[in-house]
Amino acid sequence: MFGRIFTLLGKEFAQLLQDKALLGIILYGFTIAIYTAASVFIFEPREASVIILDHSRSEPSRELVHKLQEPHFEIRDFVSSEADIERYLMEERAALALVIPPDFQERLPRGDAQVELVLDGTMSVTATMAAQFISSIVHDYGVQLRRRHGIDAAGPSLTVHPRPLFNPDLKHEWFGGLIEFLFMMTIFGMLLTAAALVREKEHGTLEQLAVSPASSFEILVAKLMMAVIVCLIFSTLSLFGIIQTLFGFPINQQVFLFYGATALFLFTMSGLGVAIAAVTENISQATLALILLLTPMLFLSGVVMPVENLPGFMYWGSYIFPLRYYLEISFATLVRGAGFFVVAPQLLLMTVLGLFFFAFSVYYFHRTV
Amino acid sequence: MFKRLWAVILKETREFVRDPLYVSLVVIGPILMLVMFGYGMDMDVEELHMVAVDHDNSEYSRELLEKFQHDNTFLLQETIYSTAQAEEMLKAAEARFALVIPPDFGSKISRGEQAELEALAEATYTTQAQTALGYAEAIAQQYLDQIWRRRGGEGSGGESSGESWLRGLPFSIGLQHNVWFNPDLESKNYLIPGLYAIVLTYFPAVIASFMFVRERETGTDLNYLASTAQPWEIVFGKAIPYGLVVSLVQFVLAAIALGIFQVRFQGSLLLLFLAGTFYIFCTIGLGLFISVLCRTQISALIITVVAVLLPSFMYSGLYGPVAPDEPLALAISHLVPAYYFVTICRGIFLKGLGLTYYAFEVAALFVLTLFIYGVAISAFSKRRKK
Structure with a gap:
């Protein structure tokens, strides 16, 4: 079984390497885009x-x-x-x-x-x-x-000492770099697998896979692993190579917890992408469904303002977005150095979502192919 | 030659209308996005979860906390007695402030000495943290004013604002505020005109980015590759019918901005629609260019999201004007078409400015559009030669 998954994984990478435009945008997204997002202050000037x-x-x-x-x-x-x-x-x-x-x-x-x-x-x-x-x-x-002028108007006075925690100098670079990083993880996490699956569907090679000895479980696992591996490699590059090295963001707290959560998030997002590709009848439907899910998820998961700022029904609605959990986990572990017990609820909910999407796609995939 | 263009337009229109899925996305997508983001993107700092660490627990400290409780910026959740516990709560994001x-x-205030406070803000969201710290300082000053007023025995003024209680005291200076363009300082008034521009950037581009890829995926692009129509005729033939449909969506979007969100509107609707229609063609060109480059709809979607949607959100000045003293920020935003249109929209909505005020933005958009169509057409003809 592992041998077959490994072979399929090799095939996935070979296919990815053929799509030059896609490769270019992955590289751009995890390097230049993160660099500029960190350098440019997007909010109103403080001065x-x-x-x-x-x-x-x-x-x-x-x-x-x-x-x-x-x-x-x-x-x-x-x-x-x-x-x-x-x-x-x-x-x-x-x-x-x-x-x-x-x-x-x-x-x-x-x-x-x-x-x-x-x-x-x-x-x-x-x-x-x-x-x-x-x-x-x-x-x-x-x-x-x-x-x-010597006028006596003595009386109490009050000084407020501001103490921003976790980012004492209020460096926007950290925030800007991290949110762009989260954007990229979401986009590629969700779409790389879906893209691979759709490509097979349209070239008719999915039938070939279906009649091969590989089970639908193995085929899906190989596709998910491809996206997870690509995103993990590139996320390490942008986190350590850019946000830490160029902008001085200290990544020394809860790194393992963060990476565990990252792998889980990528698994969940790919599962979601595949689930959508599986239930839709054709590529156009799949793409439209992906747009309608991805766009609100990117901006209404607490990326610019915390989720508490969302109006009630959207606050509850955002629970279906895996990005919401991942964002809370990332900020908690990387920025605030919070431990496992703080992020446990998010981890649990994300795992449930991820397993659900995966089971759902295996089931659908098995039926349609 | 226009006969051929006309023929392409007819063919595209027919195909477009026949595809209910795309028509509905063209119409529903922008509307849905404006409504959702209009409600969801609220930059006002309100009801920030807050805890108080009251080591003093005196009449004075409780009075100060009452001020925080009555302020809409903070939502005082509980009063605790340990700073370490407060830091843990901020760490777990159970509170932000x-x-x-x-x-x-209390004893320092009552003796008329200098008292101190410490404000802790969870600074992951840097802008929010900074705003919260500013507000906290302002509330503390208000409280101090109140103490002074009481000392001076001038309690008759009630909840007078600012320093008016000091009036009559030599060398006190009154400060009068006069807010222009957006008197209630609501973030929706500057966010919604910006979102209006972003919506007209993203959806036209994303759907246009499918146009060539879709044909490539179904194999019908061979018809075009073999036809006698010129590349520019094919590109414009695709852009025109689609652009006109999206132009109609503008009316609905404007109705939502003015009707549902009640955004201030000072300018001319006609001007907004004219500028919008031109802009839609610009973003469609962007999508068509991406479409020529890509092999699958999903990679076209990825590229549009990464190269059009995200820059439009980050560098168009949606959240605030681009800092004029940051060369990198300026350079990037001037490459993003949304930057010009966000500026124009905000000017028309909030300030009622005519297009002449935006001669530079309009000219720049024009040049960008020409450039975009230029590269799209040349990329298409190159592909055809292969």
Whole structure:
């Protein structure tokens, strides 16, 4: 039996090597795509670009502007009219504008000075964060001025020490690289086996296989193993060769647990791909079903935001996506260093799904061929 | 020569209409995707699971936690008394955020000294963690304002916002917020116009990517390889009927964006549809190019997902404008057609800008489209010569 599986496996690899376009995209997906996804920050910039409209042109107004500094702000320009603000915000050359009215200096001692902040609401994260920072900068400046003028306004103050765990420097590279990695594992895990099976079907070589001494179990195992082996090799390349080496992501926790889960995930995903290829009547149907399953799975399994952010019915719906479990396991083991007991429920559910898909495809395959 | 093009168009239309499976995917796919992603992709940080580590357990700390409880950003799940336990909970993702209140918190506040807090965020999702830390700081400041207000005996103001309680105190500066384009700061207002553009990128491309492969798989491509029709006639003959059908889907998509999701819309629908129709032909060209290169529909699907769908999601500025100071980001996004169309859509939806504002994007799309069809046609004629 193992001899036959081994022979079939050799055949699978020989067939894969013939498809140059597919090979090229596998290589691209696990190397260049992961490199760029890690290098490019896809979310709104943390540093808000700000323009200043200073009608006051006084010492305190300049002093206040001076306090808007990196890392939170970058002053793009000083403008001279409201129309300029509109132009900058329209063209997305700035995310916010600080307007200081002409009577700023005179009003300061009276305590009714006002400044205005114009925000581009289409960048809601940048706008909210910037508004918070500016509000505390303005507040602190008032405190500083009072102290300078000897006005006693002593009282409690509060400092919040932020401590991001597991990624202390909030390196987006790690997150970007990992999610692209998960994308690739999902796509290739699901489609490589399906592609191999469909190719056989359309060339009519599936019948040849069926009349060969190999059982449908052995044929399927060989196809699944091909996808699992290819993805395991390439995942090691991208995890260690790119995400660790080039972006300094430490892969030293729970590596074995992670690899075990990875093999299980690939088994589940290939099983799903084969199950779809088995139940559909022709290639077109299979491809369409794969699209309709793959697309939501890629983006609604917690890849960009945690699954908790999904609305109720989608949150429950996402339980059918193997990627959801794998993502939770990957983040837990690789990033947070969580152990077996934390990820046990996900492992269990993924195993159940995987066995179900596999049994289902063996059964269907046996019947149709 | 247009007679031949017309003949190809007729043939393709007939085949296309006869295939209910593809027609339904062309119509249902984009609609389904916009609805699902519109509901599912919510970048607002809301109800983040949080635990509190209250070492102080005083009136003050409880009051602070009440502020967190009333804030929509956090969902205070429980109060515990050990920092190590909180870290374990973050590790297991049972909570995403923890606030540690040291034992002397209340006494320092009441004595008017500097009190400290520690905010722990589970930072796998870096952007979310950063936003949460920012919000936590803001809530803490609000709480401090409240304490000051009480000390000053100015409790009459009620839940006044910002620093207004300080008004009258010399050198206090008021800050007035004025949010443009998206006054309620809802992420759906910038995500949905972007998704609208992505949907019109992915589905037209993915289905077009099957067009040549499908014929190759069934063997009917020999008809084309042997016919007298020019390569460009065959490519456009396939693109035109299909593009017109997808153009009709735009109306449904716009109706969903405006009707179901109630996205702000400031611009002209006509402009949106015109730009969209042109863009659809661009992405169909992309799909056709992939289609010429591939041997099977599944490898065409893989290539479209990896080379069109993922870049469109990651580098089109869907989640936020592409950072102007990152050369690599800029270079990549300028190669992704979705980048231009996301920018145009967002401008039309939210800012009501005319196409003249987007002269550069339109010109770039035009050049890209020409290029894409150029390579598609030349790849096809090369294959035919073989």
